[in-house]
Amino acid sequence: MGEQGLSSYFQFNNVNWPNVWNAAWETLWMTVLSVVIVAILGILLGLLLYQTDGSKNIAVKILNWIVGFFVNVFRSIPFIILIVLLLPVTQVIVGAITGAKAAIPSLVVSAAPFYARLVQIAFNDVDSGVIEAAYSMGASSWQVVWKVLIPESLPALVSGITVTAISLIGYTAMAGAIGAGGLGQLAYTDGFQSYNNAITLAATVVIVIIVFAFQYLGDLVTKKVDKR
Amino acid sequence: MIELKDISKTFQTKEGEVKAVNNVNLTVNSGEVYGIVGFSGAGKSTLVRMLNGLEMPTSGEVLIDGTRIDTLSGEKLRDQRKKIGMIFQHFNLLWSRTVLENIMFPMELSGISKAERVKKAQNLADLVGLGDRVHSYPAQLSGGQKQRVGIARALANDPDILISDEATSALDPQTTDEVLDLLEHINQQMNLTIIIITHEMHVIRRLADSVAVMEDGKLIEKGPVSTVFTDPQEELTKRFVNSEVDKSQTPDIKQITADLIKKYPQGKIVSLKFHGDQVKLPIVTEMIREFPNVTMSILEGSIHQIGDRQSAIGTLFVQLLGEPKDIEGALDFLNKMRVETKVINNG
Numbered sequence: 001m002g003e004q005g006l007s008s009y010f011q012f013n014n015v016n017w018p019n020v021w022n023a024a025w026e027t028l029w030m031t032v033l034s035v036v037i038v039a040i041l042g043i044l045l046g047l048l049l050y051q052t053d054g055s056k057n058i059a060v061k062i063l064n065w066i067v068g069f070f071v072n073v074f075r076s077i078p079f080i081i082l083i084v085l086l087l088p089v090t091q092v093i094v095g096a097i098t099g100a101k102a103a104i105p106s107l108v109v110s111a112a113p114f115y116a117r118l119v120q121i122a123f124n125d126v127d128s129g130v131i132e133a134a135y136s137m138g139a140s141s142w143q144v145v146w147k148v149l150i151p152e153s154l155p156a157l158v159s160g161i162t163v164t165a166i167s168l169i170g171y172t173a174m175a176g177a178i179g180a181g182g183l184g185q186l187a188y189t190d191g192f193q194s195y196n197n198a199i200t201l202a203a204t205v206v207i208v209i210i211v212f213a214f215q216y217l218g219d220l221v222t223k224k225v226d227k228r
Numbered sequence: 229m230i231e232l233k234d235i236s237k238t239f240q241t242k243e244g245e246v247k248a249v250n251n252v253n254l255t256v257n258s259g260e261v262y263g264i265v266g267f268s269g270a271g272k273s274t275l276v277r278m279l280n281g282l283e284m285p286t287s288g289e290v291l292i293d294g295t296r297i298d299t300l301s302g303e304k305l306r307d308q309r310k311k312i313g314m315i316f317q318h319f320n321l322l323w324s325r326t327v328l329e330n331i332m333f334p335m336e337l338s339g340i341s342k343a344e345r346v347k348k349a350q351n352l353a354d355l356v357g358l359g360d361r362v363h364s365y366p367a368q369l370s371g372g373q374k375q376r377v378g379i380a381r382a383l384a385n386d387p388d389i390l391i392s393d394e395a396t397s398a399l400d401p402q403t404t405d406e407v408l409d410l411l412e413h414i415n416q417q418m419n420l421t422i423i424i425i426t427h428e429m430h431v432i433r434r435l436a437d438s439v440a441v442m443e444d445g446k447l448i449e450k451g452p453v454s455t456v457f458t459d460p461q462e463e464l465t466k467r468f469v470n471s472e473v474d475k476s477q478t479p480d481i482k483q484i485t486a487d488l489i490k491k492y493p494q495g496k497i498v499s500l501k502f503h504g505d506q507v508k509l510p511i512v513t514e515m516i517r518e519f520p521n522v523t524m525s526i527l528e529g530s531i532h533q534i535g536d537r538q539s540a541i542g543t544l545f546v547q548l549l550g551e552p553k554d555i556e557g558a559l560d561f562l563n564k565m566r567v568e569t570k571v572i573n574n575g
Contacts, residue, residue: 134333
């Protein structure tokens with residue numbers, strides 16, 4: 001047990017650096033893997049919401065309502081509760097309820113609906129005149145999605161996934177507190193529970209660096225693809 | 229040939245049914261430039277969108293070269309659309325693509341090979357005068373240049389028909405003229421049928437062979453441009469024609485007219501309209517020789533060629549001073565020479 005004054009933050013000789021790097025690596029791949037899955041699922045869900053919105057067909061209307069309902073429900077559940085709620089589901093899908101892998105299902109379930117809404121907004125912002133022009137040239141609905149909707153909303157899709165990725169990093173830390181590994185768990189068990197504030201600070205700094213890196217990368221790509 | 233037979237289109241809105249197009253009949257011959265004029269909300273856009281199935285009529289038939297368009301769907305409709313180019317008021321280019329990639333877009337949809345796409349797009353860019361800007365993005369172009377890209381894109385699949393939906397309405401007068409020149413050139417070179425919707429009468433005068441006037445979903449007047457311009461029947465048509473040839477309502481002319489009325493309160497302000505060959509005759513000189521006691525001040529004059537360039541309209545705004553019986557005589561003389569006279573201010 002170390003000293004608990006302010007100076008405790010700087011007792012870096014108490015920090016096991018290889019552990020920090022391992023935890024950072026776990027956080028990073030948890031985040032990247034869930035971002036990839038969230039991006040794919042979110043675009044599909046967002047597309048579904050966009051395409052079914054405003055339809056006059058009653059079946060399509062019901063589909064839109066159901067998808068919208070689930071998106072709103074999962075967006076509303078606080079992440080720490082969602083993780084616990086999904087434990088049995090995680091057990092079935094992953095075969096475990098602890099470890100970085102076990103965090104993925106709840107990370108995806110919480111972030112995909114959020115990103116789906118951002119995708120829907122991005123698609124709604126695409127100039128309807130351009131879409132009409134594409135149809136007037138004989139484009140099929142899929143061609144409009146691939147060649148107009150996605151390219152024309154790309155800056156918004158990229159900045160949306162950046163925001164989502166950053167909140168996912170926050171979620172991984174929360175998941176870490178109940179056994180998912182990564183910097184969250186490091187800060188919680190090796191830092192808080194072991195009265196080792198230097199580890200908590202180290203974990204914080206590394207997480208901030210990861211967040212900044214994602215933000216920088218996201219901004220860079222957004223700028224690169226935006227030709228407006 | 230395009231045939232629209234008994235076309236109606238009804239939209240259901242919360243306020244009830246809206247009849248956007250009401251029993252329209254229209255025939256456009258191949259190679260013709262057909263203008264459709266009317267205020268916004270008259271149903272012009274809805275009507276022309278039935279040619280490529282972007283709108284389907286509630287009742288009636290749309291035929292292009294004998295093929296029913298309004299019953300097509302799926303791939304057949306998409307193939308039909310590829311034969312019709314369309315340009316838009318706001319250009320509707322993809323900002324994410326360069327000029328060249330925008331022009332290639334319709335060819336991608338048609339599955340044309342990359343090498344051929346690039347070659348043809350470059351040729352079209354040259355045709356519209358943007359050969360050196362092919363790698364620019366739309367955001368780097370002026371409005372006129374964007375519309376040129378729009379035109380090149382509309383021509384990419386070698387269409388038979390080009391629809392222009394208010395294509396010059398967002399452009400300044402000089403750019404409008406440049407774009408109209410380009411469209412005229414294309415019509416002559418490619419023998420394209422062009423349908424132009426506009427609310428600007430000078431676009432019709434410059435380019436169209438025939439014109440139809442729409443109001444509240446109905447086609448209220450149609451015919452060759454020269455006929456409609458010289459002898460408009462309906463009130464709205466007269467307004468459109470006058471907006472183009474009648475300059476008497478500009479602020480400058482109003483001011484000078486007011487000054488003249490103040491200075492010579494007894495004078496008569498008269499508009500004279502000359503049609504066809506009258507514009508080439510010395511009618512006014514003859515009138516003054518006949519009535520030497522009438523004094524004339526010219527306020528404004530203009531002359532416009534119409535459509536096929538065979539016909540013309542001239543207008544002259546004058547103030548006539550003199551004895552009432554001399555002025556009456558002068559006006560009678562003009563009427564006898566079949567000049568249209570209209571007394572604007574009686575003095």
